[in-house]
Amino acid sequence: MNAKDYLEQLVKVGEKEDELTPKQAKILETAIEIFAEKGYASTSTSEIAKKAGVAEGTIFRHFKTKKELLFSIVSPVITKFAVPFFATHFVNQVFQEKTPDYEQLLRKLIMNRFEFVKNNIPLLKILLQEMAFHPEIQQSFQEVFRREVFPKFDEAVKYYQKNGKLIAYPSGTIIRFTMTTIIGFLITRFIVMPDEGWKDDEEIDRTIHFLMYGLSIEKSKD
Amino acid sequence: MNAKDYLEQLVKVGEKEDELTPKQAKILETAIEIFAEKGYASTSTSEIAKKAGVAEGTIFRHFKTKKELLFSIVSPVITKFAVPFFATHFVNQVFQEKTPDYEQLLRKLIMNRFEFVKNNIPLLKILLQEMAFHPEIQQSFQEVFRREVFPKFDEAVKYYQKNGKLIAYPSGTIIRFTMTTIIGFLITRFIVMPDEGWKDDEEIDRTIHFLMYGLSIEKSKD
DNA sequence: GCTAAAAGTGAGTAACCACTCATTTATGGT
């Protein structure tokens, strides 16, 4: 099977989420748990079946291959992570010129994605891990980003640059700084050091402030 | 390849083992190549043996288990990545109060680690990937960081804060912003989008400037 | 040039792998 067939399959399974058999749901649930913990490659279908309380054959009744099981887990995460990046009511205001402030846009963005990551850690661990070895996932992610996230982000950045609120870097660079800072914060917060007694509100404030004003002492703020 | 560079370094420093037999070296070199490409778990020892032009038994003569092979690849990388973070001649000047400038410290840091990453991509890919599933690697990395990197970094940050050059965040937060920005840049540059025609000098300059002054328009620079 | 240790070999092994299929069980419309 080639990459395109897999991608089609990805979308299909992602769409019909409500029509799941109880056993099917249990299989997905268990697979997510074990994949996140041990990785896709070193998880066996027999282990999933055993822990899900299901016969091994049942897995292959619903998912043609082990790889298809992985993709039906990962594929919905991609869209659910990327699409709402700019789907809030708030962001639309930006493009009606009612919110001339990159800082407030950032705040909405971070708060929004913070909650999402918080509620989907195992899924995001799997996505992060398996993207490296499955070109189909990489491709799907890249497509979704290019289509759903980048254009709006780009538009917003250019708007704020025009209004003299943002530095005149290439907008790709600004997007990169913004995203690596946010993602870096979220990965540190939820994956690298989840047990360090974080004061989330303070750290979010500092992250926003860092993005806007950097690490040098403040001479330009009121 | 980069694998060879790594092996040369290993021999030069002469960590634990005096010298490697040619076959042993070829095994390591080949394992690095395949691990980086397909991941540890989905690489078989027979595949390594075949590609290295060696009998499978030879692998297990030198490395007790497949896991030991992984560790003898990964553990030198940890120290090689972390230790020279503050081992340059330049950094010592900082602590003799001859260089009162976080910006210059950043530049040295980034240039230094930029070259290292550039020359060790497969090794760092393996480290990044396998850290997630091998607590031994995580622990080793954490120890090295806490012992070799953090204390000096912390001292430097506090020194510059005292001199009024750096914002009064907790130094852990400043270190986190600095590192996620640098690592985020390096990952984007060498792993996520290595083929985008980067102007490295410019991007390094912007990265440093972003760290210091953020994304808002410049009011405070000379 | 002898010899003992070290390096290298590859067929063999038990466990495990993803996946199949003939068969049994559950479901829902009439």
Added chain:
DNA sequence: ACCATAAATGAGTGGTTACTCACTTTTAGC
């Protein structure tokens, strides 16, 4: 109550896995 269809099963399949071991070859000191 009947039956067509879908869901679920688990023993079985051929292939692969990490690792072993009896054996051969190479190396190095005298």
